[in-house]
Amino acid sequence: MYTFELLAPAGEPEAVLPLIEAGADAVYVGLSGFSSRPRSSDLTLEEIEQALKVCHEHNTELHVAINGCIREVQLDELRQTLVRLDEIGADAVILADWGMISFAVGIMKNTHVHASTLLGTYNTRTIRLLKDMGVKRVVFSTNLYIDEISSIINSVPELEYEIVADGGICFNDNRICELPHINEGENYRVFCRNEYKLNIDGRICEADRICADTINSNELFAMYLELGIYSFKVEGRTVNYKYVVPRIQKMRKMLESVSDPAPMTSSLHYISRLKNRIKGGGGI
Numbered sequence: 001m002y003t004f005e006l007l008a009p010a011g012e013p014e015a016v017l018p019l020i021e022a023g024a025d026a027v028y029v030g031l032s033g034f035s036s037r038p039r040s041s042d043l044t045l046e047e048i049e050q051a052l053k054v055c056h057e058h059n060t061e062l063h064v065a066i067n068g069c070i071r072e073v074q075l076d077e078l079r080q081t082l083v084r085l086d087e088i089g090a091d092a093v094i095l096a097d098w099g100m101i102s103f104a105v106g107i108m109k110n111t112h113v114h115a116s117t118l119l120g121t122y123n124t125r126t127i128r129l130l131k132d133m134g135v136k137r138v139v140f141s142t143n144l145y146i147d148e149i150s151s152i153i154n155s156v157p158e159l160e161y162e163i164v165a166d167g168g169i170c171f172n173d174n175r176i177c178e179l180p181h182i183n184e185g186e187n188y189r190v191f192c193r194n195e196y197k198l199n200i201d202g203r204i205c206e207a208d209r210i211c212a213d214t215i216n217s218n219e220l221f222a223m224y225l226e227l228g229i230y231s232f233k234v235e236g237r238t239v240n241y242k243y244v245v246p247r248i249q250k251m252r253k254m255l256e257s258v259s260d261p262a263p264m265t266s267s268l269h270y271i272s273r274l275k276n277r278i279k280g281g282g283g284i
Contacts, residue, residue, distance in 0.1 A: 002259045005231040007063070007162070008248050011041035015241030016051045017058075022245045023252030026061035027051070028094065030237060034078060035065045036096070036118060041237040045081060049088050056089070067096035067116035079103060086111045094139070095119075105134035112136035117164060122148075124155040131159055137231065138162070142215065146223065150275050153228040160230045165217040166247055167235020218251070222258040226272060 008024035010016050019027055029051060032042040043051060048064060055062040064085060070078060078100065085093060086108040093108070095101045096116035104113045114137040115121060115130050121138050130138060137160035140149060153161055217224065217232070224232070234251065236244040 002225040003230070004225060004255055004259060005061075005162075006248065006252055006255060007231050007233040009167075009234055009237040009244060010043075010051065010241065011037070011237035011239070012241065013043060013047045013051055015244070016054050018241055018245055019248060020055065020058045020060050022248040024060060024248055026063055026091070026231070027055055028063040028065055028233070028237075030065045031081065034068050034070070034074070034081075036067050036116075037065075037237050045084060048085070048090070052088060052090060055091075061091035063092040063094055063114065064090050065094040065116070066100070067094055067118045070097045070100055083107060092136070101130075101133060101135060114139060114162070117141055121152075124152055127152055127156045127159065131156055136160060139164070139231075139233070146227065149229075150227050154275055157228065161228060162231035162233055163217070163224060163229050164215055164235060165221075165224075165232035166215060166251060167233075168214050218254050221254055225255075225258060227275070 005025045006023060007026045007028055008019040008022070010019055010027050010029050016027055016029075029048060030037050030042040031048065032039055032044045035042050048062070052062045066078070066082075082093065082100075082104050090111045092112040092114050093104060094114045094116045095104060096118035098119075101113060101115065101119075104111075113135050115135050117139040119139075121127060121130070121141055122144065127138060139162040140152075142164050144152075149161075149163075215235075221232070232251065232255065234244065234247055236247070
């Protein structure tokens with residue numbers, strides 16, 4: 001029997017309870033002004049405290065994303081906020097800044113530190129460094145292939161590992177994107193998701209959307225579980241939670257259906273062989 005965590009996005013306080021009722025084991029929110037999403041999809045510290053109470057009343061964890069670009073003028077405020085999050089019992093903080101990771105693991109007594117996918121984790125040297133620093137979980141880069149994931153987990157099995165299992169992915173690397181992401185009140189427009197126009201030598205040219213298709217790992221859950229992936233993250237803090245709830249329900253059903261691998265399918269047999277070859281030093 002595999003153990004797993006289904007991690008759901010909450011971009012507003014009202015989303016927390018419906019997501020839990022839909023089957024989420026944990027909920028993640030963004031800290032206002034410090035996450036990689038617009039402020040409109042972040043929660044204030046006071047809202048996070050209320051969300052935390054709701055989560056813990058339902059035996060659900062709350063993770064706080066603090067994975068935006070941290071500037072010098074924000075350091076003191078963020079340090080104080082990390083201390084406060086630890087005091088109120090946040091289950092995890094998701095960080096993408098090496099300096100703040102070092103600070104957080106040094107002062108947080110109750111809260112686990114997770115390395116965000118935006119940190120860029122591609123190899124075992126980086127993973128071992130994070131483990132030695134005291135990081136509890138690594139969220140894999142969305143650019144890694146299955147054999148690379150297997151190699152890393154086999155080399156450093158002590159950590160928890162998480163993947164982005166459902167939701168949007170940008171054309172650029174891990175959402176580190178210089179194309180416009182425009183926040184207009186309730187609307188969050190991503191330039192690359194729409195058809196757009198280019199002005200070339202005074203001529204207006206139509207062009208197609210350039211972003212990649214959205215991630216959907218439903219058919220691969222058995223493989224990821226066999227590889228050692230623990231947490232399956234759903235993207236969607238910038239959309240209304242009513243669109244996320246059905247995705248959580250579907251993913252819950254899919255994960256539960258493959259969490260007890262008996263008998264082993266041919267795909268799991270392949271993954272088991274892959275893991276053994278990597279562990280034994282054999283080639284892929």
